[in-house]
Amino acid sequence: MxxxxxxxxxxxxxxxxxxxxxxxxxxxxxxxxxxxxxxxxxxxxxxxxxxxxxxxxxxxxxxxxxxxxxxxxxxxxxxxxxxxxxxxxxxxxxxxxxxxxxxxxxxxxxxxxxxxxxxxxxxxxxTGVQSARLDDANFEHDTQASTGSTTGNWLVIFDEITPDTLQIYDGLSLTLRAKHVNIGVLDPKQSTRTAKRFNISIPSDSAQNNPLISAILLKQSTMYQYSENLHRMDYEQVTQFALTGYPNHIKGSIPRPRMML
Missing domain, CATH: 3.40.30.10 (Glutaredoxin)
Structure with missing residues (x-):
């Protein structure tokens, strides 16, 4: 039975x-x-x-x-x-x-x-999670970088902002937000004041589909900058950097916002 x-x-x-x-x-x-x-x-x-x-x-x-x-x-x-x-x-x-x-x-x-x-x-x-579209006007308000990042940890990608690139970074945001990391994208050619603040420069002769990019992590009032060559499609390296690998990269203080002249 x-x-x-x-x-x-x-x-x-x-x-x-x-x-x-x-x-x-x-x-x-x-x-x-x-x-x-x-x-x-x-x-x-x-x-x-x-x-x-x-x-x-x-x-x-x-x-x-x-x-x-x-x-x-x-x-x-x-x-x-x-x-x-x-x-x-x-x-x-x-x-x-x-x-x-x-x-x-x-x-x-x-x-x-x-x-x-x-x-x-x-x-x-x-639930509609996506990457933040950052620029000179909203960067400090959204990330609160200079006041201790009270909005949480921020991974900031410096890359061209287009519908195609945003699909990639929105995809990354789904994994990172589940781990309590915000991701924002800022175009250094358009938002030059913020790019200069973080000493970011992107080579102009980068490959069109998979160019070099830059990334920083703002975590607990400290900045970590990715210290090796990084390309747009290196999303596994980006994720690892944001979640666990950041101590192996350049650590420094978060620079204060540049005054508008």
């Missing part, structure tokens, strides 16, 4: 798991481009898109994560798998890649390929 109960409980759990786990759909490129995203509104579950080509030899971690999340009884959102090399909506990335989709945004997931990190980033996405 006990064995029968165990079998019945197993079958019941299996049925519940099938009912609660994410709804996985394998789609073609034209299907995903024509998908109706109106039901995925901010504040509700977003859709997950895994772009994993079948002939990819370095995609085992992405495939493993897709299998885990699609069978997760605690995740009930829609999951799409695109077997293609093309990455729609994101010009700067190539497959394999994971995207969060809703009716307003298409943002890449750039965190560790682990279910818990992905779920945490999904929560940040659904």
């Amino acid at each position: 006990t064995a029968v109960k165990h079998v019945l409980l197993y079958l019941l759990f299996s049925v519940l798991s099938l009912g609660l786990s994410g709804d996985l759909k394998t789609v073609a490129l034209h299907d995903i481009l024509n998908i109706d995203l109106s039901e995925y509104t901010e504040g509700s579950n977003a859709a997950l898109l895994f772009i994993i080509p079948d002939n990819c030899h370095d995609c085992h971690m992405h495939k493993k994560l897709l299998n885990e999340i699609s069978s997760d009884v605690l995740y009930s959102g829609d999951i799409f798998h695109l077997n293609d090399m093309t990455v729609p909506w994101i010009n700067m990335l190539s497959a394999p890649v994971i995207l969060f989709l809703n009716n307003e945004r298409k943002i890449p997931y750039l965190g560790p390929l682990h279910r818990t990190h992905l779920i945490n980033a999904m929560h940040q996405f659904t």
Whole structure:
């Protein structure tokens, strides 16, 4: 009798798991481009898109994560798998890649390929988290750098601000905000006063798609500056610097704001 109960409980759990786990759909490129995203509104579950080509030899971690999340009884959102090399909506990335989709945004997931990190980033996405758009006018107000960063720890990226670059940094913000680090982007060519304040200069002959950038972390009234060459697409290095690697880089006092002449 006990064995029968165990079998019945197993079958019941299996049925519940099938009912609660994410709804996985394998789609073609034209299907995903024509998908109706109106039901995925901010504040509700977003859709997950895994772009994993079948002939990819370095995609085992992405495939493993897709299998885990699609069978997760605690995740009930829609999951799409695109077997293609093309990455729609994101010009700067190539497959394999994971995207969060809703009716307003298409943002890449750039965190560790682990279910818990992905779920945490999904929560940040659904609540509208994004990178701060910083400039000379709002930098001090938003970061409160010279007053002790009472708004929290800030990773500041000095790079060109375009719709394409903001997609990348918005993707980074999902992982970093889950770890209580704010991320802001400032264009040093446009906001020259703040760039000079932090002694930031970006080479003018940088590669167009993956140029050199600069990064600083403002943490507990101290500034840490990334001390090695850093490129826009080095998001793993950026994340590591912001979370754990900053003690290995240049440490100094946060410079006071420059007076306007």
